[in-house]
Amino acid sequence: MNANTRTLLILIVVGFGMLGLGMSSAKIYDTFCKITGYGGTTQQAEENLSEVIDRKVTVKFDSNVADNMPWVFKPQQKEMEVQLGQSGLAYYTVKNESDHPIIGVANFNVTPIKAGPFFVKTDCFCFTEQRVEPGEELPLPVLFFVDAQMDEDKRMDEVKEITLSYTFFESDNQAQQATETSGSNAEKTLN
Incomplete structure (x- = not known):
């Protein structure tokens, strides 16, 4: 194998490697954020x-809701004070103002970003995912706590407030589920 052929093969392998990395980078970044709390990503626990x-x-x-999404989405309380380690229960309300489900x-994050972990x-x-029927209004709970280990991190000494923020988007599964629903309704009509 001559030098030109070897160089060409290396460039092809590197090119496919970069393509694969580019295609999976969003999932890799999401996993990284969930593990580290980077970018204000919160942690999850069973209890x-x-x-x-x-x-x-x-x-x-x-x-918040994405542009062109006909939902009204609001927290039921503007804020609450919790002790570190204490469980808190908050509610949001969502209402579908469209004529279809x-x-x-x-998506969620917290600020300051360093409070995420x-x-x-x-x-x-x-x-x-949340399916909301036309005109339906639902309470949406979130059960959380701020880990007491935050008190041991000197970078967190000045943190007195944490903002939990959500933005609703239409699901990527919206079109698929709408097709399945109309197919199911057609079957029910035939029976």
Whole structure:
């Protein structure tokens, strides 16, 4: 094998490697953020095993919907004060103002970004897609705690407030599920 052929093969392998990395980078980045809390990504846990300590933080709640999504989405409380390690239960409300069912998925983050690794959700509407019928209004709970280990991190000494923010988007599965639903309805009509 001559030098030109070897160089060509190396460039082809590198090119395919870069293409593969580019195609999977969003999933890799999402996994990285979930593990490290980078970018304000919160943590998830099955239950709260954190010790409750005296230090308190105020958790503020924010809500948004993607452009052209006919939902009204609001927190039921603007803020709540919790002790580190103490479980908190907050509710958001969503209403579908369209004339057809919509499946939504919520993305979330916290600010300040450095608080992400300490903000832990044990149950959240954001873990699954939400199907909301026309005119339907639903309460959406989120059960969370701020890990007491935050008190041991000197970078977190000035953090007195944490904002939990959600943005709802239409699910990528929207078109597929709409087709399945209309097919199911056609079958019911025939029977």
